[in-house]
Structure formats: C-alpha cells, structure tokens
Amino acid sequence: MTDPKNVLVLMSDEHSRKILGCNGDGVVKTPNLDTLAARGVNFRNAYCNSPVCVPARAVFATGQYLNTMGYWDNADPYDGEVMSWHRRLREAGHQVVSIGKLHFRSEADDYGFTDSKMPMHVIDGKGDLMGLIRDDLPRRGGAWKMAQLAGPGESSYTTYDRNITALAQTWLYEDAPKYKDKPWVLFVSLVAPHFPLTAPPEHFYRYYNDENLPWPKLYDQARRPDHPFLKDYRGSFIYDEFFDSDDSVRRAVAGYYGLVSFLDENIGKVLHALEDTGLSENTRVIYTSDHGDNLGARGLWGKSTLYEESAGVPAIMAGPGVPRGKVVETPVTHVDFYQTILQAAGVELNEFEKRLPGTALDVIAEAQGSPRIAFCEYHGMGSTTGAFMVSDARYKYVFYVDYSAQFFDLKNDPEELNDLGADPDPANVELMEYYHSRLEEICDPYAINARAKNRQAQQLDANGGREKVIERGDLGFSTPPGVSADFS
Numbered sequence: 028m029t030d031p032k033n034v035l036v037l038m039s040d041e042h043s044r045k046i047l048g049c050n051g052d053g054v055v056k057t058p059n060l061d062t063l064a065a066r067g068v069n070f071r072n073a074y075c076n077s078p079v080c081v082p083a084r085a086v087f088a089t090g091q092y093l094n095t096m097g098y099w100d101n102a103d104p105y106d107g108e109v110m111s112w113h114r115r116l117r118e119a120g121h122q123v124v125s126i127g128k129l130h131f132r133s134e135a136d137d138y139g140f141t142d143s144k145m146p147m148h149v150i151d152g153k154g155d156l157m158g159l160i161r162d163d164l165p166r167r168g169g170a171w172k173m174a175q176l177a178g179p180g181e182s183s184y185t186t187y188d189r190n191i192t193a194l195a196q197t198w199l200y201e202d203a204p205k206y207k208d209k210p211w212v213l214f215v216s217l218v219a220p221h222f223p224l225t226a227p228p229e230h231f232y233r234y235y236n237d238e239n240l241p242w243p244k245l246y247d248q249a250r251r252p253d254h255p256f257l258k259d260y261r262g263s264f265i266y267d268e269f270f271d272s273d274d275s276v277r278r279a280v281a282g283y284y285g286l287v288s289f290l291d292e293n294i295g296k297v298l299h300a301l302e303d304t305g306l307s308e309n310t311r312v313i314y315t316s317d318h319g320d321n322l323g324a325r326g327l328w329g330k331s332t333l334y335e336e337s338a339g340v341p342a343i344m345a346g347p348g349v350p351r352g353k354v355v356e357t358p359v360t361h362v363d364f365y366q367t368i369l370q371a372a373g374v375e376l377n378e379f380e381k382r383l384p385g386t387a388l389d390v391i392a393e394a395q396g397s398p399r400i401a402f403c404e405y406h407g408m409g410s411t412t413g414a415f416m417v418s419d420a421r422y423k424y425v426f427y428v429d430y431s432a433q434f435f436d437l438k439n440d441p442e443e444l445n446d447l448g449a450d451p452d453p454a455n456v457e458l459m460e461y462y463h464s465r466l467e468e469i470c471d472p473y474a475i476n477a478r479a480k481n482r483q484a485q486q487l488d489a490n491g492g493r494e495k496v497i498e499r500g501d502l503g504f505s506t507p508p509g510v511s512a513d514f515s
Contacts, residue, residue, distance in 0.1 A: 359388060
C-alpha cells in the first residue's frame with residue numbers, strides 16, 4: 028500500500044479462531060466480526076507465537092520471537108526495553124494510543140504509546156510467579172474459579188470491557204479528527220472471552236443456554252490423550268477437577284460462547300463509531316487475539332498447549348486497499364503484525380526491521396499459496412519442558428525437549444484426533460525429520476529450553492524461592508485497574 032492510512036488494531040484475549048462464525052462455527056453469533064471478514068481478508072491459519080498472555084503480547088509488540096528477546100512466561104513481562112511498533116510510530120511523529128489491556132510490567136515503564144488509557148498490567152509488576160516453577164509442578168489453588176464462576180452475570184472483566192469500549196468510541200468521536208497531518212494508530216485491547224466465564228445474561232441465555240451446545244471433543248476420561256506434556260498441565264492447572272456435572276461443563280462452554288458474542292458486540296460499537304465519524308474510509312482495521320482457549324477439549328481448559336484451539340487465533344484485516352471477501356490459507360503469526368501496522372501507517376522499515384521474522388499481511392495475502400512455516404513456542408506455567416511447534420497448515424510438528432514429539436496431518440485430521448508422533452511408518456518418520464529440520468532453522472530448542480529455565484530459576488530465587496512463591500498463591504487471572512488481586 029502506497030497511501031498511508033490510520034490503523035485501528037483490535038485485540039481480544041483468549042479467543043480461539045475455531046469459535047468464530049466466519050471460520051465455520053455454526054453456533055457462535057459474531058455478526059460484526061463476520062462482516063469485517065466479508066469486507067476484508069480472513070487469515071484462516073493464524074497462530075500466536077506463544078499461547079499465554081504475557082509472552083504473546085510481548086511478541087505482538089516487538090515482532091520478535093521469545094527465543095531472541097526473552098519475556099518467557101507470565102512472570103517475565105515486557106518492560107519496553109525492546110523496540111515496539113508503538114515506539115517506532117511515536118518516534119516517527121504519529122499519535123499511537125492504547126486503550127485497555129496491555130499486560131506489560133507496570134505503568135512506570137514507557138512502552139512507546141503517546142497515551143495509554145486504563146491499561147491493565149501484571150499484578151505488582153511481577154505477574155504469575157508460580158509459573159517460574161518448572162519442576163515438581165504445584166497444584167493451582169485458583170483453578171476452582173474456572174468452573175464455579177461460569178454462567179450468566181457480570182464480572183470485573185465485563186465491566187472493564189464496557190469501559191474500554193466506551194473510551195474507544197469517545198476517542199474516535201473526539202480525538203481522532205484532530206490528527207490530520209499523519210495517520211494515527213489506536214490499539215483497543217479487550218479482555219473477553221478470557222475467563223472468568225461469566226457472560227452477560229443477554230448473551231448467555233439468548234443463544235447458548237442449550238443442552239445441545241457442542242460438547243468438548245475427547246472430553247471423556249477414556250478418550251483423553253495421555254501425552255506427558257498434557258498430564259503435566261492437567262496436574263498443575265486442575266481446572267477439570269471442579270467440573271462436577273455435565274451441566275457445569277455446559278455452563279462453562281455457554282459462558283465462553285456468550286463472552287465471544289459480548290466481545291463481538293463491543294467490537295461492533297467501536298466499528299460503528301469509526302463509520303459514524305467518516306473515518307472508516309481512511310482507516311485500516313486489524314483484529315486478532317493474543318491466543319486461544321482449549322475450552323474443555325481433551326479435558327484441558329485455558330491455554331498453554333500447542334493444539335489449534337489454544338495456539339490458533341483469529342486474524343482479519345479490512346479497510347482501504349484490502350481485497351474484499353478474501354480467505355487466505357497461508358499461515359501467519361503475530362510477528363507479522365509489526366510490519367503490517369508500520370507499513371499501513373506509512374512508516375518505512377529500517378534495516379533491522381527488514382530482518383525480523385515477520386512479513387506484512389498485505390504481502391502474504393498477495394502471495395497466497397506460497398510455502399510458509401508458522402512457529403510457536405511455550406516455556407511457561409504448567410510445563411516442565413520447552414514446547415516448540417512448526418506448521419505449514421498441512422502438517423503440524425510439535426517438539427518437546429524432554430518428551431516425545433507429536434505430529435498431526437491437519438488436512439485429513441483438522442481436529443487433531445490422531446497423533447502420528449509414534450507412527451513407525453517410514454514416510455511418517457521422514458516427514459517428521461523434515462519438519463524438525465525446519466524447526467532447527469528457526470532455533471536450537473535444547474539451547475532455548477536451557478536459557479528459559481536458567482532465567483526462571485534466577486527469578487525464582489530473586490522472589491524468595493519455591494515455597495515463598497507458592498505461599499503467595501495462585502492468581503487465577505489478572506485484575507483490571509482498581510480491582511484487588513485475589514490469590515485464593
């Protein structure tokens with residue numbers, strides 16, 4: 028694109044790309060996001076680069092993989108030291124404003140925005156210290172909140188999202204028209220559908236309080252995969268122990284679906300404000316989420332795995348210069364958004380930025396079908412070993428430093444029901460060797476695993492050691508500004 032545009036970046040939290048109308052979910056109601064996809068490009072095979080909040084958001088800000096910059100887990104928040112697209116925009120003279128969740132270290136740091144309204148950061152500037160424990164994993168005491176807070180109602184998160192939406196609308200009406208010399212960039216970051224799975228009643232009851240709501244796949248105990256990485260996660264994040272009936276599972280699924288519709292409603296309000304002000308004709312809109320959610324599949328809740336439900340995210344781009352109604356199957360990841368945002372706003376990439384792993388979404392959309400590998404890594408809470416994924420949307424290879432690899436044929440098994448990792452067929456072994464070589468082109472997983480664990484051990488010692496951190500308690504989930512943290 029040669030003509031610079033304003034950029035509206037919309038981010039949600041924990042929205043699996045599977046649960047989106049334009050991606051084929053026949054139950055969820057997402058009319059505003061579906062309309063956005065219809066007037067733009069929908070990247071159907073988008074991934075985060077680490078399936079947990081703090082690292083995912085650090086990658087999104089910097090366009091760099093964790094293994095090149097750090098910020099390994101939810102106790103290692105972004106501090107502004109690594110260059111971000113927001114700082115680059117500000118240095119180039121643009122107004123770049125954030126409203127809502129950032130999940131960086133604290134308000135005391137400078138992240139490069141010209142203004143940050145109602146930012147949500149990690150608790151006490153430290154975040155989830157329990158995630159620093161990578162051996163003999165502790166059982167998470169706050170896991171009860173997943174099941175017992177699920178259902179109709181309001182939470183501190185839904186209140187926070189309503190306020191974010193109102194501020195975003197106000198900014199578009201009152202502030203955006205002031206900036207005419209250079210394009211502005213507005214980052215609106217909502218928390219739905221992140222748990223607590225408490226959905227506003229109008230969304231919970233209207234469509235989803237239904238006994239025929241889709242049941243989580245492979246949920247029955249006898250059908251759950253028994254890979255040791257999953258056993259570690261289930262044994263630490265004991266979410267499923269608190270689901271005591273089929274009805275409690277359905278309420279959680281209904282709560283998540285209701286929150287996705289609540290998210291869609293709020294996005295619609297922001298997009299309507301953009302339209303009402305006449306700014307849509309000169310504004311690119313980008314939507315994604317920081318990561319997905321397992322939502323009971325395989326007996327897993329939350330994120331932190333490399334299955335499609337958790338690692339896959341929505342990615343939609345619309346506005347001037349963007350093809351309408353285009354679906355792109357080429358894999359993309361969050362590192363691609365750094366270049367996308369800068370180039371849309373008319374900021375020329377410097378030599379360092381040209382060497383970053385990402386590619387602008389415009390370029391990917393134009394070259395649809397070109398071979399491309401998506402990369403994701405995990406070093407955080409509920410895991411004892413580093414996990415690494417490469418996928419070209421045909422096959423997915425997941426490598427664990429201390430455990431056996433997983434391998435999926437996404438074309439013939441899109442729900443990842445059949446792990447081919449132990450299949451001795453020579454053709455399968457050859458494929459796995461090929462994808463492992465692609466992984467090694469990106470990083471040395473053994474060295475990266477050691478670096479992450481060394482950093483975490485140092486942080487654990489600095490925070491009083493294992494017992495002190497466990498005594499502090501489990502966050503369950505971070506809290507919005509003005510709300511006290513609950514470690515129970």
